[in-house]
Amino acid sequence: MDRMGCKVLGTSTFKYVNPTYKSPKTVSTFLSAIKLFYTIMIQKKDYIYVNPLIDIYSKLEIEKSRYQGVRKDAPRLPHMAGTEEELSFRRETDSYFKFAKGAWAPEIIDDKFLPTLTYEAGKKHGWTLREIVIARLLYETGARISEIIGLTIGDYRSRSNINEANTFSKGSYGRRVKFIIFQQDTARLLMRYINKERKKYAVNKVKYEQLSDEEPLFISEKGTPLTYQAWYYHWNGAMAAAGIKLNPHKTRHWFTTARMRMIKELARNPDEYARMISEFRVYMKWKHEDTIRAYEHHFTNETNRVMQLDLHEKMKQDEAYYLKNRKEILRRNAETPHSSDSEPIVQDKEIQEFLDGLD
Template sequence: MPEISGTEEPISYRKITDSYFKMGASEWEPHIINDSYLPDRVLEAGHAVGWTLREKIVTLMLSETGAKVSEVVELLIGDYRKAKRETEAMTFSKGSYGKRVKYIQFSPNTAKLLKHYINHERIKYTKCSKKLNDLNDNVLIFVNYRGTGLKREAWFYHWNKAMKYNGLKLNPHKARHWFVTTRMKMIYERAKDESEFHSIKSS
């Protein structure tokens, strides 16, 4: 498929996936991606393998925003501090070449955890006492154990460790599919009829 389709390149280690559709009562039924408790299952697995607050926040933001891993992991202090609300952050998009062109929105609880991470957990690794209001706009929010910017590949290590623990063949990109699926389901359940569903979906 062409790049514009948004599909992923095949990955050799991902030959089998738990994200599939299964015939049931003559209808296609989505599994895993339609699991409303999927983020909880992922967080439970992360807790079991010793995830830090950093991994938890990234996972929450993925499931609450539908953003890509890089769009969350590579957030800058300025992306969050300059946003209109504490539950928002500016980020780049595919094809924007790093330019911040969109907002992602997350829950108040995630915002609270994010501020705690920046003002407390992050300081432990950077050895810098500066907090959210004093840090430079162009420094990365999420850092590794050496105090430098967290890399996308390094975050995948922690994700894969948790997935191996709970037996889920799930990559973070599926969080995007889960986000869209649950939001579409929510719209459908709230719509009074089919015409209202299509009206809300297109707005």
């Protein structure tokens, strides 16, 4: 990843290695060479462990399938003869790092009406206030879904502004190392959820002021902390019903694209552009424990807050425009349906580079 600029995507037993535009053409050669290196070291008895470049689970499955449909002690006829089915194991690999030939490219989602389409799909599908608030928080903050559904009452209460909350980040091990900013309208919906819908299902049926800091902000109908699986059931149902193929993580990409567009429009010179990008990078990608101090230092002049509020205002304007011109917009969307698996809508190298590795 560091030397070859690859994007590594994991599964439970092996990893896919996707090259990016930064990667040399020798990635697959390197993976083959390092696997062969361990094979030879094991044969020479200079390495006493199993080959770390082999996926043991795939190897077992391949070995299990080797004798299915094979005539023992008889050669196979060529595939073109049409008398024997091609064996699937010949196309499989037991490598732990499986090289993906297609270059990985981060997707730029640049449809300004996508948040409104999502909210509308949810309402039609019967989303409760909880699902609506969570969807709005995803689009308005750029946070990961785990960072949203993992919020506590204390996270929300600890900020002086009603439209902010402290939260953790990937790799922070639960430490609250950043804060998120959302719209005033969303804050009012959130408070309505806490005092009405949440209270209805909570074990401790009290209003916001009486709740302890440790209480989860979002709960299930059983009164337990909301899980990703329980939340995703509602998200996936609404998107499927509306014909929108949208992974919830793509809301983070949408937010990033929208903020990058705003930065490019507002920056008056290269230095200002670089400063804004640096600030935004810190906001989106926490990696070190003491980053919080750098963050507060960067935003003492509240540049991030101002830009976030500007973005929220633009989102409100786009939503109002959509509601006024819904029929025409839906007609255009029917011709080019949304899909998180499609090619990027906008080709912008600077945004793609910023999104490279975003997770």
